Amino acid sequence: MKKIVFGIAMSASLMLSAQIDFRSTRYGITGGATYSRVSNAHNPSGARYSVYGGLLAVIPIDSSDQFYIQPELEYLGAGESGKDKNAKNSPDYNAIYGNSYISVPIYFKGFFSEAESEFFAMAGPKFNFLIGQTIKNAPQRYTVEGQVINGELVHGKAASFNFALGFGLGYSYKRKLELTGRYDLGLSNTYPGLMKDPNLAKKKSEQVLSVGLSYIFD
Template sequence: MKKLLLSSALCAAAVLSAQIDFSSTRFGITAGGTYSRISNAHNPSGPRFSGYGGVLAMIPVDSNNQFYIQPQVEYLGAGETGKDKDAKGKIGYDAVYANNYISVPIYFKAYFSEAESEFFAMAGPKFNFLVNQKVTDPSKPYYAVDELSAYPGVNGKANSFNFALGFGVGYSLKRQLEIAARYDLGLSNTYKGLMNEPGSDPNIAKKKSEQVLSLGLSYIFQ
C-alpha cells in the first residue's frame, strides 16, 4: 500500500510539474483580520483579534486559467487572550498571549469556472515561524515567557515552529480584487511546556493546538 501511495504521489507530481507555467505567474498583496484561539493551553481562555499582511504569487497549473498554486508570505498575528465571558472580573481576564509569525502557506487554488468573476476554493499546508511572543497579565506566573517556574519543565514559551492545514473560500472580481475567508487547522503542539502544568484537569496533558480564522482582501497585479 505504501508503495502504491508513493507511486501515485510521484505520478501526480510529475503531471503537475509538466503543467506549471512559471512565465505566467502573477503577483499580489494581501491583508486582513484574524480571530485565533488555542485549545487546552491557558485558563481562562478567550479569542485574540489581530491581523495579517503579506505578498502572494499565482502560478497557473493548467491552460484554462482555472487552477493555480498560490504560495504566500505573511506576517500573522495569532495566539489568544483570557477573555472568557465566564471569567469577567477575575484574575487573567485581561491576559494577552500574543504569538506573531512569519507564515508561509502554499495553497492549491481552484476557481469554480473559467469566468473572470467567480468563486474559488483553496487548501494547502501552512508553515508558521515564530517571530516574537508577548505575554501580559497572565493568570499564572509560569504562563509568562521567561518566568522561572517552581515546577521544573513548566513554562509558557511558544514553539518556534508550527504546522497547520489551511482551507479557504472566496470570490474574485475580474481575477484582480479578491475576498477570502480562511481557516487554519493547527496540527502542532504550540505550548509543550504547559503539558506538565500542575493540577488534575485532564486537558493539561492534551495537545495545545492553535486555530486561526481570517477574513481578508487580496489585490493581484496584471
C-alpha cells in the same frame, strides 16, 4: 512529525505532477484581520484579534484558467487571550498570549468556472515560523486547581515552528481584487512546555480564522 512530513511530501508531489506555467505567474499583496484561539492551553481562554499581511504569487497549473498554486509569504498574528465570557471577574481576564509568525502557506486554488469574476476555494499546508511572543497581564504563576506547576512560571513558550492546514473560500472580481475567508487548523503543539503537568497533557492546538483582501497585479 509524521503529519508535517506528509504535508511537505504531498505539496512536493502535487507541484511536481502539475503542469506549472511559471512564465504566467502573477504577483499580489494580501492582508486582513485574524481571530485565533489555542485549545487546552491557558485558563481562562478566549480569542485574540490581530492581523495578517504579505505577498502572494498566482501560478497557473492548467490551461483553463481555473486551477493554480498560490504560495504566500506573510506576517501572521495569532495566539489567545483570557477573555472567556464566563470569566469576566477573573484577574486573568485581560491576559494576552500573543504569537507572531512569518507564515508560508502553499495553497492549491480552484475557481468554480472559467468566468473572469467567480468564486474559488483553496487548501494547503501552512508553515509558521515564530518571530516573537508577547505575554501581557498574565498571572505570575499558571496554576491548576490552585497548584503551581513544578514551582515554575510556565505561561508557555511558543514552539519555534507551527504546522497547520489552511482552507479558504473567496470571491474574485475580474481575477484582480479578491475577498477571502480562511480557516487554519493547527496540527502541531503550540506550547510544548505546558505538557509538564499530567492534567494538561493535551495538544495545544492553535486555530486561526481570518478575513482579508488581496490585489493581484497584471
